[in-house]
Amino acid sequence: xxxxxxxxxxxxxxxxxxxxxxxxxxxxxxxxxxxxxxxxxxxxxxxxxxxxxxxxxxxxxxxxxxxxxxxxxxxxxxxxxxxxxxxxxxxxxxxxxxxxxxxxxxxxxxxxxxxxxxxxxxxxxxxxxxxxxxxxxxxxxxxxxxxxxxxxxxxxxxxxxxxxxxxxxxxxxxxxxxxxxxxxxxxxxxxxxxxxxxxxxxxxxxxxxxxxxxxxxxxxxxxxxxxxxxxxxxxxxxxxxxxxxxxxxxxxxxxxxxxxxxxxxxxxxxxxxxxxxxxxxxxxxxxxxxxxxxx
Amino acid sequence: xxxxxxxxxxxxxxxxxxxxxxxxxxxxxxxxxxxxxxxxxxxxxxxxxxxxxxxxxxxxxxxxxxxxxxxxxxxxxxxxxxxxxxxxxxxxxxxxxxxxxxxxxxxxxxxxxxxxxxxxxxxxxxxxxxxxxxxxxxxxxxxxxxxxxxxxxxxxxxxxxxxxxxxxxxxxxxxxxxxxxxxxxxxxxxxx
Numbered sequence: 275x276x277x278x279x280x281x282x283x284x285x286x287x288x289x290x291x292x293x294x295x296x297x298x299x300x301x302x303x304x305x306x307x308x309x310x311x312x313x314x315x316x317x318x319x320x321x322x323x324x325x326x327x328x329x330x331x332x333x334x335x336x337x338x339x340x341x342x343x344x345x346x347x348x349x350x351x352x353x354x355x356x357x358x359x360x361x362x363x364x365x366x367x368x369x370x371x372x373x374x375x376x377x378x379x380x381x382x383x384x385x386x387x388x389x390x391x392x393x394x395x396x397x398x399x400x401x402x403x404x405x406x407x408x409x410x411x412x413x414x415x416x417x418x419x420x421x422x423x424x425x426x427x428x429x430x431x432x433x434x435x436x437x438x439x440x441x442x443x444x445x446x447x448x449x450x451x452x453x454x455x456x457x458x459x460x461x462x463x464x465x466x467x468x469x470x471x472x473x474x475x476x477x478x479x480x481x482x483x484x485x486x487x488x489x490x491x492x493x494x495x496x497x498x499x500x501x502x503x504x505x506x507x508x509x510x511x512x513x514x515x516x517x518x519x520x521x522x523x524x525x526x527x528x529x530x531x532x533x534x535x536x537x538x539x540x541x542x543x544x545x546x547x548x549x550x551x552x553x554x555x556x557x558x559x560x561x562x563x564x565x566x567x568x569x
Numbered sequence: 570x571x572x573x574x575x576x577x578x579x580x581x582x583x584x585x586x587x588x589x590x591x592x593x594x595x596x597x598x599x600x601x602x603x604x605x606x607x608x609x610x611x612x613x614x615x616x617x618x619x620x621x622x623x624x625x626x627x628x629x630x631x632x633x634x635x636x637x638x639x640x641x642x643x644x645x646x647x648x649x650x651x652x653x654x655x656x657x658x659x660x661x662x663x664x665x666x667x668x669x670x671x672x673x674x675x676x677x678x679x680x681x682x683x684x685x686x687x688x689x690x691x692x693x694x695x696x697x698x699x700x701x702x703x704x705x706x707x708x709x710x711x712x713x714x715x716x717x718x719x720x721x722x723x724x725x726x727x728x729x730x731x732x733x734x735x736x737x738x739x740x741x742x743x744x745x746x747x748x749x750x751x752x753x754x755x756x757x758x759x760x761x
Binding site for chain 1 (some may be wrong): 657711714715717718720723726744749750752756
């Protein structure tokens with residue numbers, strides 16, 4: 275090699291042309307990003323309204339009915355909590371199917387947001403002795419009790435922490451939601467959830483048009499595409515309108531209770547103050563807002 | 570200020586207050602409620618619930634109410650003797666502390682269209698929760714708070730209650746077993 279050739283390690287001075295090109299490209303990129311798709315998490319209010327109208331048009335055409343997609347935000351001073359009386363639940367699974375109908379869950383392939391676990395009285399609440407596939411003639415069965423499990427709406431939710439795209443987060447009113455447009459289907463959240471509450475659409479979900487619930491919410495029961503994760507949202511389309519979740523109203527034994535944890539007059543506060551209350555897998559410190567109690 | 574401080578403050582002021590109030594205060598003095606008020610002032614305020622609760626009409630069997638249609642005084646005078654019914658209502662199986670009670674412990678013999686409390690006060694059928702609550706006080710309290718039993722409506726507004734008898738047959742109150750809805754499908758593994 276020629277010894278006279280020395281390596282010039284000084285940075286090459288940026289030409290005026292190069293600088294202008296780069297600046298223009300950066301500006302164009304910024305403009306494109308700002309105008310392009312955004313997470314529903316941080317989309318501005320008027321843009322959200324427009325997105326929701328687009329959804330309404332699309333779903334109305336798809337199902338042949340008038341679909342209303344709500345964009346209701348969290349109510350101030352509200353933190354939702356849920357309580358389930360294990361001493362009352364008889365394991366009839368009415369809640370499971372009310373949830374399927376209310377939240378437009380896929381019928382085939384089947385997804386259930388609520389899983390009712392049959393447990394032995396002998397072993398207590400013990401997931402190693404839990405059977406979700408029990409199918410006797412009549413329930414409750416002697417020597418068993420029932421623990422329905424769905425999303426526990428953790429205050430320190432492991433699922434939202436692992437999402438690489440920020441497609442799942444906790445709303446101000448405590449509901450953990452998913453943006454189905456930003457979910458890339460990596461299923462990290464499913465691995466992180468200690469309650470098995472998240473479900474993946476392995477195949478295209480199917481809901482018969484005649485059975486579609488036309489009252490939807492953009493973060494809840496709107497139709498999901500294939501390849502995204504979904505889960506219980508406390509019936510966000512109902513509770514943000516002041517109603518009880520579908521499972522609460524359908525429960526024939528009145529085992530399910532729901533309310534505002536910040537309201538001292540609410541049923542949920544009465545339960546926490548007067549009953550023996552527990553949460554599932556307390557040792558994991560996920561701090562569920564879904565409580566189980568003995569009434 | 571924490572609750573302990575409030576109590577300490579009230580305790581310190583209590584002798585002075587009772588001396589000052591001596592003579593004027595009626596028996597059972599005004600200091601007692603003050604103390605209670607001070608202690609409870611740190612607790613969250615609860616809205617008092619009215620005694621009467623709006624409920625849907627009781628689930629009578631077809632054509633059975635009003636009872637006075639059949640139980641009219643001249644034709645059918647009340648027979649207060651405890652016995653097994655054979656002429657009518659023989660379809661009712663009492664499995665509700667049946668060794669201790671019978672019909673007229675809850676149904677009123679003088680006014681057939683009413684029930685009565687243990688003390689004899691009449692209770693209309695649409696307030697039967699007061700009668701049930703005499704024995705099942707804990708459940709009654711929970712029901713009033715909306716914690717026992719089904720409730721519909723709005724979590725932040727009007728709620729619809731049900732009577733005890735909408736879910737529990739008063740003559741046989743144990744909740745009946747139900748046929749469960751289908752079990753979830755087991756996950757299928759696609760062919761490798």
